[in-house]
Amino acid sequence: MKIITMYFFLIVFLFQTIHAQENGKSGSPYFMIQGDSGVEAFPLLSTSVDVNITGPIADVVVKQSYKNDGTVPIEAVYVFPASTRAAVHHMEMQIGERRIIAEIKEKQKAQQIYVEAKEEGKRASLLQQHKPNVFQMNVANIMPGEEINVILKYVEFIIPENQSYRFIYPTVVGPRYTNHTEEESSFEQNPFMRAGNSPTYTFDINVGINMPFPIIDIGSKSHTTDINYYSASFAEVQLAASEIYGGNRDFVLEYNLSGAAIASGVHTYDTGSEKFFLCQVEPPDLDYKPEINAREFIFVLDVSGSMHGFPLDVAKELMRNLLNQMRPTDRFNILFFSGGSFALNPASIEATQSNIQNAFFQMESYSGSGGTQLLPALRKALSFPKQEGYSRSFVIVTDGYVAVEEATFNLIANSLGDANFFTFGIGSGVNRYLIEGMANVGRGIPFIVTEQKHARKEARNLKRYIESPVLTDIEIKGSNIEILDVIPEKTPDLLAERPIYYFGKYKGGANSSFIISGMSGTEKWTKTLELPLPSADNDVLPFLWAREKIRLYDDFNTVNTQEYRIREITALGLEYNLLTKYTSFVAVDQTPVTENSSDTRQVKQPLPLPQGVSDLAVGFEMDIEEMIFDGEVISEVEVIVECEDKMMKKISEAILETYLSDLHQMDIVELIGLSIELEIHPGGKVEVKNRDNTSLEQLLKTIEQGLQAIGFMNNEPIELKISIFSL
The missing domain is CATH 3.40.50.410 (von Willebrand factor, type A domain)
Structure with missing residues (x-):
């Protein structure tokens, strides 16, 4: 009889928490534990958001307020989400009446400036991007009793679908698992609150919508809101007072325009050295019926x-x-x-x-x-x-x-x-x-x-x-105009009810137009849009063009990591003042507030679990690999608990044995949908009677689920040895 042995190490949540905080090596999320009573544990006081939507563009201002109610200086660290299309172009730090405008720097340079300021006892803030939708804010040397505000500004392009607009403001980063073990900054290693607990900080959002057509059907499926119409095409949406702690789920606002219209047309802006455009075309009416394959x-x-x-x-x-x-x-x-x-x-x-x-x-x-x-x-x-x-x-x-x-x-x-x-x-x-x-x-x-x-x-x-029918072979050309740096470079096939859009630069202007064409089945489709004069109201177009360029180069293009691409993204971030993977915002108040920077304690703002997510999302992970072995029939499984703490070992064995003993034949059928005959022995040995490997694989998954209970009861590492005996 051949014996195949697999070892699974369950480092349960409390052990992970202590290990992560002391050694900084764990890349996994963990539950918050209360530390020194003199250190502020929840430095984020509030997040308030003001949004102005004009046509397809959202202009967003985010205010994060941090306060130290402890007795020692702190460095607040807050990981927060963002839209995947957000072009962050401004950051400032407010201390009382003073405003310090942040500068965009190469990431390593920004980190160096921040660390030096922190060590010199100066107030400083650093905004970094971990992922296109995950940012991190560090605010150093917040003194006891002091409040510091950080202001972020970003713009976002909203793409309607099915003639409906949807604005999303993400509010919380869910727990992530990673294989990182090296000593480096990792946003995944962050404390979380227990499921069902409300955020410790308040949340507020105000959205103004100004469209070229009458607005209808405004509403939020995620939050309770108050809506006021000031005209047929201008409305304001405010978060209801009851949602003050609603920052545990994404804010989603949907609205439609009268007659199922969308904001089509061309928007232009002239910086003096470059001319930018945004061209958006309503979905074409494709009347042919495509052949639907099996x-x-x-x-x-x-x-x-x-x-x-x-x-x-x-x-x-x-x-x-x-x-x-x-x-x-x-x-x-x-x-x-x-x-x-x-x-x-x-x-x-x-x-x-x-x-x-x-x-x-x-x-x-x-x-x-x-x-x-x-x-x-x-x-x-x-x-x-x-x-x-x-x-x-x-x-x-x-x-x-x-x-x-x-x-x-x-x-x-x-x-x-x-x-x-x-x-x-x-x-x-x-x-x-x-x-x-x-x-x-x-x-x-x-x-x-x-x-x-x-x-x-x-x-x-x-x-x-x-x-749906598809528009293929789509392209954009200019009449009496030179088009440059168009994004997307190659237009993908377009499913019906989705608009066509382009960002780009151009030269020329008088009596010019854009011509967009494609194939609808065997028929040619063409749309011509006149080029308007540049408007100062479109001053966000450079940010949006650069963000789309970065999105093309970096967000989903992970195969090509050549230095050239990194230099291009860095150059775009520096030239257009944008937060990227390789550029960060840093702000420093040059007046020192503490002489001994070693007194400053770093505090990671605990995050709420997203609404509806259970505690099982945080704590530990045990992988049960495939249990099917070619040419072998599994006859027995033995689960052995090993732990240095003898009392914990006995408790864990008792829980495990109780769980296994409760798995009677009908329970197993109900749990995994398959029949499997077992004989339970003391100590966790499970003898498989009918030798059904597929059923056994499913059973091991249910055992894994039962073992989750052990992980939430102790602070000792437990080794579970699973021996599989096969003929």
Whole structure:
């Protein structure tokens, strides 16, 4: 009998917290613990946001207020999210009546300036970008009783879909898992509050909307708001007073224009040395009906710990709608993933009612546990044999709480073939960079589903997109004008109900126009737009053009990491005063406030878990790899608890044995949807009677879920040795 032994190290949340704070080596999130009573633990006092939306452009001002209610100087560290399209072009620090305007510097230079100011006892602030949607603010030497405000300004281009506009202000960064172990700054290593706890800071947002057409149907599905109309085309939206602690979920505002119009046209701006334009064209009316090929759908469903509870309920409702709308001629497969992965079938199967019902049955057996091993799951899904004569689409359903964006984009780009990737972000504070990036690289569309009641609508949107006519071979040309640095450089095929847009520079101007053309089936489509005179009101166009250029070079282009590309992005950030991966904002008050900088304590602002996310998203991760071994039949599994703390060892063994002993035959069928005969022995040994490897793999996942309880009860590292005996 061959013995295969696997070791899993569970470093539970309290141990992780202490280890991370003392050694700074852990890259994982952890729960907050109360430290020195003299040190301010929650330095962020409030976040207030003012938004002015004019046409397709949002101008946003964010005010973060920090206060030290402790007895020693502190350095506040706050990790916060941003829109993936935000062009951050201004930062200032306010101390009483003084305003210190931040300067944009190369990242390493900005860090050096900040550290030197901190060590010299000066107040300073540093804004850095970790990801296109994750920023970090450091504010040094906040004295006891002192309040410091930091102001950020950014602009964002809003792209309407289905004739509907949506403005999103992200409020919280969900926990991320990473393999980082080196001693470096890592935003993933951040304290979190327990599930259900409100943020310790207040949140307020005010949005003014000024459009060229009458506004209708303004509303927020995420927050309660008060809406005032000052004219048919100008309205103001304010957060209701009851939402003062509503910073635990993204603020989402939707609005439509009368007659399903969108703000089409050309906007121009002249800096004196360069001329910029934004050209946006309403979706063309494509009246031909495309041929709909037989389709194969590979669903990749996240059932990890962060999806436990509400998010997984939303995902299941979405999956029910996605599966029910398939045609009988379609084929499908589902890959469930957490720390490991389990395929519904080795290859895709027909979308018959019996197969769909079996998929529902299997899906209901998952309740959310374990880590989020997205990359191995995608590799496995991509390896599924492709059905000849079928158009393949991958549909990924996840909250995106992992820090493997770049590697994921690379994998999709290098394995794409003729397939498309559609993504569904699940929850109130998803990782939009990952969700949008996978769809962008995979030539698909991203969707966000925040509640179960929205699942059917978003499932129908996917169906409509797939079956919609497409405008192909799209290009832009100029008449009596020279067009330069156009973004996108190559226009992708356009699904119906999405506008065409271009950012760029131009030379010339008098009696000039843009000509946009494409193919609608076999018919040529053309649209001509006259070039207007430059307007001082469009002074944000340089920021937007540069941000789109950076997005093209950096956000999703992770394959090419040549020094040339880094220099280009750095140069764009410095020239156009933009926050990038390689440029940061730094502000220093030159008046020292403390003589001994060693007294300053660093405090990381604890973050709330996104609304609906459980504690299982934070703490530890145990990976159970595939349990299927070629040519071998597994006959026995033994789980042994090893821990230096003898009392903790006994407690853990008791919990484990109790859990295993409760797994009676009918319970197992209900839990995993499959029958498996077991004999439970003292100490955690599980004898497999019917030698069903697939059932065993599922059972180990439920054991993993039960072991989550151990991790929340102790502060000692526990080693769980799982021995698999195979014939």
